[in-house]
Amino acid sequence: HTPAASPPPGRAAASGADRRRHARHRYARRVIAAAPDGSVHRVLIGRDLSSGGMRIDRQPELRVGALLRVALYDPSREAPIVVAARVVRDDGALGAALAFEDVAADVAEQLEQLIATLPPVECLLDGETGALGTVLGEILR
Secondary structure (H helix, E strand, C coil): CCCCCCCCCCCCCCCCCCCCCCCCEECCCCEEEECCCCCCEEEEEEEEEECCEEEECCCCCCCCCCEEEEEECCCCCCCCEEEEEEEEEECHHHCEEEEEECCCHHHHHHHHHHHHCCCECCCCCCCCHHHCCCEEEECCC
């Protein structure tokens, strides 16, 4: 775990919900996700992506603790980047947070390359999230 950086001069330290280990980036591309055994398949709408996970629109049937396989598409690659992701938080109308788990070194490198091509998501104040793009996703079979 890397310690959090000090806030810029004139800004207070972020609250727990606003501190991030990984910078978030907009990801306006299709995402596919599935239960590890392939038994669940559905479309997800994403909001942002980081090397540690992503935020999706709330899916009531996805419970905190659920494990998924998520396929992320990069236009420069023929095959998707597939990672395990766990639902770690349900923020109601603000969406749900997925954390990537057990990411192999080569997959982490591919993910970092994809993220490097994406615009960053600014730290937003209440009510500003409507300006964010969306990410379409689907759970893999």
